[in-house]
Amino acid sequence: MKFSTLSTLSLVYATTVAATPSFSQRAACSKGRTASSATCCVWYNVLDDLQANLFEHQCGDDAHDALRLSFHDAIGYSPKLKSQGQFGGGGADGSLIKFGAIELEYPSNEGLESIVMAEKDLADKYGVSYGDIIQFAGVVSVRNCLFGPRIAFMAGRPSATQAAPDGLVPAPFDNVTTILARVEDAGLTPEEIIDLLASHSIAFQEHVDPTIPGTPFDLTPAIFDNNFYRDVLLPGSVVPGSGLHTGEVKSPFPHEFRLQSDFALARDSRTSGHWLALGLNQHLMVSRFATAMAKMALLGQNSGILHDCSEVIP
Ligand code: HEM
Numbered sequence: 390m391k392f393s394t395l396s397t398l399s400l401v402y403a404t405t406v407a408a409t410p411s412f413s414q415r416a417a418c419s420k421g422r423t424a425s426s427a428t429c430c431v432w433y434n435v436l437d438d439l440q441a442n443l444f445e446h447q448c449g450d451d452a453h454d455a456l457r458l459s460f461h462d463a464i465g466y467s468p469k470l471k472s473q474g475q476f477g478g479g480g481a482d483g484s485l486i487k488f489g490a491i492e493l494e495y496p497s498n499e500g501l502e503s504i505v506m507a508e509k510d511l512a513d514k515y516g517v518s519y520g521d522i523i524q525f526a527g528v529v530s531v532r533n534c535l536f537g538p539r540i541a542f543m544a545g546r547p548s549a550t551q552a553a554p555d556g557l558v559p560a561p562f563d564n565v566t567t568i569l570a571r572v573e574d575a576g577l578t579p580e581e582i583i584d585l586l587a588s589h590s591i592a593f594q595e596h597v598d599p600t601i602p603g604t605p606f607d608l609t610p611a612i613f614d615n616n617f618y619r620d621v622l623l624p625g626s627v628v629p630g631s632g633l634h635t636g637e638v639k640s641p642f643p644h645e646f647r648l649q650s651d652f653a654l655a656r657d658s659r660t661s662g663h664w665l666a667l668g669l670n671q672h673l674m675v676s677r678f679a680t681a682m683a684k685m686a687l688l689g690q691n692s693g694i695l696h697d698c699s700e701v702i703p
């Protein structure tokens with residue numbers, strides 16, 4: 390009797406050990422890939438679909454739009470409005486997809502309709518949250534651009550509860566005081582918004598001057614280089630397209646576009662030192678951007694309930 394109880398116990402013990410080997414606890418995902426947690430496996434499937442069918446493995450239009458969307462969703466977060474008794478937005482919560490019918494009407498979100506629809510379909514197909522898909526696609530987009538860094542990706546954002554209010558996304562005609570106050574309200578330092586503007590190294594304008602869609606902010610919009618910071622410091626002499634528009638200033642080259650906000654941030658004493666530092670140091674730009682993006686992706690979110698799926702990022 391005693392012997393049989395013991396052998397049952399040891400059988401249970403042996404089974405438990407076999408199911409959770411002490412070495413290599415990685416979960417098996419699709420195509421022979423593995424992840425530290427099975428909950429990350431779905432992101433490999435999202436990655437394959439996103440890269441093949443939306444980005445086409447390029448640092449092109451859709452990748453640029455996905456990166457811009459990651460900012461517009463995350464910056465929709467204002468503790469200041471909350472302290473005044475209003476809803477201040479949920480930050481990187483996917484509200485721009487879930488409440489797209491409202492937020493896509495905001496002037497700042499012009500041009501984001503098609504990327505919002507495409508990411509909504511992907512999220513629905515794989516059963517991931519809208520907040521997650523937006524930050525995931527932003528991180529993946531950067532990897533398609535030459536020299537684009539790997540950025541941490543955390544998964545598990547809950548569904549947005551309300552639309553972010555209008556007026557939280559900085560506009561290119563805002564002055565530096567307004568821009569810095571807005572991003573500081575959301576939780577970003579002046580240096581961090583300068584770090585994040587490395588994104589304008591892989592960016593086009595389409596709606597500031599609609600007569601010249603696709604005019605880039607530096608001459609190498611598929612390369613994540615720091616030429617952008619240096620170009621913005623050059624004297625501006627030409628007006629590309631059909632005259633100067635609200636939020637636009639003169640550019641150094643006929644096929645380059647300069648935003649008034651970039652011009653002002655590059656020259657304001659609160660931010661010009663850091664702007665120049667990034668313009669002189671590609672490695673600093675890349676590493677600071679990766680850190681600031683990871684922070685931006687958590688605005689308004691409780692990082693304690695998220696899990697790290699960075700290993701999925703190519
Ligand atoms: C002071 C803050 C910022 C202002 C005022 C600003 C403004 C703008 C404007 C006006 C455009 C052109 C949009 C169009 O014509 O369609 C643009 C494009 C873009 N922005 Fe920003 N931006 C800011 C910060 C950021 C940040 C933090 C990110 C990402 C982390 C970002 C990513 C992009 C990208 C990727 C594009 C190109 C979109 C495309 O090629 O279609 N921007 N931005």
Ligand SMILES: *[C@@H]1O[C@H](CO)[C@@H](O)[C@H](O)[C@H]1NC(C)=O
Nearest residue numbers: 562563564565566567568570
């Ligand atoms: C910046 O813009 C805000 C809002 O339009 C305005 O109230 C403020 O006076 C401006 N500040 C400067 C320094 O121009």
